Amino acid sequence: MKVIILAAVIVCNVSAGLIAPSPYGYARPYGVAHVAAPIAVARPAAYAAAVDDYDPNPQYSYAYDIQDALTGDSKSQHETRSGDVVQGSYSLVDPDGTRRTVEYTADPHNGFNAVVHREPLGAVKAVAPVAAYH
Template sequence: QYSYSYSVNDAVTGDNKEQHETRDGDVVSGSYSLVEADGTRRIVDYTADPINGFNAQVHKEAAVAHAPVAVAAPAPVIRTVAPAIRYAAPTVRYAAPTVSYAAPTVRYASPAISYAAPSYAVAHAPVGVAGHSSPVLHL
């Protein structure tokens, strides 16, 4: 269940509308109205339920005459000032481009080729020394 409503009445933009709606289970009913561009008010009353679907009745009311809005006339311009117009011819300068050419320097160096025989390092394991002493006999 829910029930809501809103309304707008904006004198600056002329927006004038309102709506309200209620729901009870699957039955919804409500209405909305708005002022159309020609000044007439359109009013729509609607209901919706599972048996009859959505049904709306639309009717219009004649435009309501509003009092004319007084508009202030703009103040007349008393004095105008002519803009100062000046023209100066653009300064045109031209200089011929400087043409110069220098031949590229070409150098060649033959690659350095060298060869060195590989060196081999050899290290031998130490020789094992075993000692033996005989028993000393004293007579």
């Protein structure tokens, strides 16, 4: 009974304009506006230094190669960048036993271009079974 009386009081107050319905699904006192506080963004000194140290000709090179005889995992990648031109390739062994190699280039004039090569591997090793958890 108390819940019904409380609901009736709230409905009467909303109908009378004493409590304004909120767009967020709950009631708030009439006249209280929802105002978002301004957000101040303070950037650390490292950010300012990074912006000031803009490199118009970025360069990098990286590579990795994984050959795991236990699991049969075999993959590699290498990539280089000189300015706005990126070149690289990656390879992996597909489940059907073929090696997929993707050679790619990317630059502002030609966009991203990739060429995919597939080659069968000689003897495909069976993957070692994983121990079951008890």
